[in-house]
Amino acid sequence: MKRPYVLINMAMTLDGKTSTVERRPTDWTSPTDKRRMIELRATADAVMVGARTAETDRTSLSIPDAALQRRRARRGLPPHPLRIIVSGNCSFRDTIRVFERPVSPILIFTSRRAPQAKLDRLARRPDTHIYVAGGRDVDVPAMLDILAREWKVKRLLAEGGAALNWALFAAGAVDEVNVTLCPRVFGGATAPTLVDGAGFLRDRILDAKLLRCDRIGQELFLRYRRLPLSSG
Numbered sequence: 410m411k412r413p414y415v416l417i418n419m420a421m422t423l424d425g426k427t428s429t430v431e432r433r434p435t436d437w438t439s440p441t442d443k444r445r446m447i448e449l450r451a452t453a454d455a456v457m458v459g460a461r462t463a464e465t466d467r468t469s470l471s472i473p474d475a476a477l478q479r480r481r482a483r484r485g486l487p488p489h490p491l492r493i494i495v496s497g498n499c500s501f502r503d504t505i506r507v508f509e510r511p512v513s514p515i516l517i518f519t520s521r522r523a524p525q526a527k528l529d530r531l532a533r534r535p536d537t538h539i540y541v542a543g544g545r546d547v548d549v550p551a552m553l554d555i556l557a558r559e560w561k562v563k564r565l566l567a568e569g570g571a572a573l574n575w576a577l578f579a580a581g582a583v584d585e586v587n588v589t590l591c592p593r594v595f596g597g598a599t600a601p602t603l604v605d606g607a608g609f610l611r612d613r614i615l616d617a618k619l620l621r622c623d624r625i626g627q628e629l630f631l632r633y634r635r636l637p638l639s640s641g
């Protein structure tokens with residue numbers, strides 16, 4: 410099976426949270442963080458989010474900056490990356506922001522749990538492509554294979570949240586993690602972190618290597634490469 414190079418980008422508090430317990434929109438980082446996120450997005454062939462992030466964060470997954478769009482054009486890329494939503498049951502609202510701007514194809518990866526009527530409705534939207542890729546959950550390797558082969562995606566940016574990140578890590582499909590460490594504390598046992606899900610047992614934990622650390626203002630911008638499975 411083929412797959413693209415997969416990067417994760419998220420902002421995190423000192424206590425490892427990516428949102429408060431209310432799971433409201435994540436507008437709590439600096440303008441520098443937001444700018445860097447868009448710049449990273451502009452390097453990707455495709456951007457992916459989990460269904461809850463697509464709903465709560467009101468993200469368009471597009472490139473709002475004309476200069477960055479021109480830079481993409483010089484590299485032979487379309488102005489905006491492909492936009493991907495992962496949802497097992499497609500219960501997200503039809504009013505999510507991704508649908509508001511028809512700037513690039515929208516790919517929805519779902520499972521056989523999704524009601525056919527909802528899939529039919531989504532498929533009628535302009536430039537929206539539905540893939541049923543799994544029984545209960547979306548089969549991550551199958552999804553990445555479709556992205557690499559059918560859509561020629563070489564570089565995929567995953568912008569959260571924790572459940573999607575877990576699915577990617579559990580499939581061994583994450584190559585790079587970009588984290589903005591923000592000097593804030595949210596607390597809350599149920600507040601989301603960078604990676605959620607069942608978690609790895611001790612003999613399966615993943616290691617990473619720090620490639621870069623930039624300090625800008627009060628934030629640290631960290632870039633890690635995932636290392637092969639630890640021997641325990």
Ligand SMILES: NC(=O)c1ccc[n+]([C@@H]2O[C@H](COP(=O)([O-])OP(=O)(O)OC[C@H]3O[C@@H](n4cnc5c(N)ncnc54)[C@H](OP(=O)(O)O)[C@@H]3O)[C@@H](O)[C@H]2O)c1
Pocket residue numbers: 418419420421426427428429431432433434435458459460461462463465466495496497498499500501520545546547548549568569570571572573574576601605
């Ligand atoms: N700080 C940051 O940088 C940042 C970035 C992004 C998000 N966030 C925060 O993170 C929170 C959202 O994270 P989250 O963990 O709750 O949700 P999430 O990962 O955004 O979305 C979870 C949903 O994605 C779908 N999904 C993920 N993996 C799947 C798989 N393998 N198969 C089928 N469906 C799959 C499921 O959708 P269905 O339920 O529809 O089946 C699941 O409920 C929000 O509070 C948001 O603000 C923070």
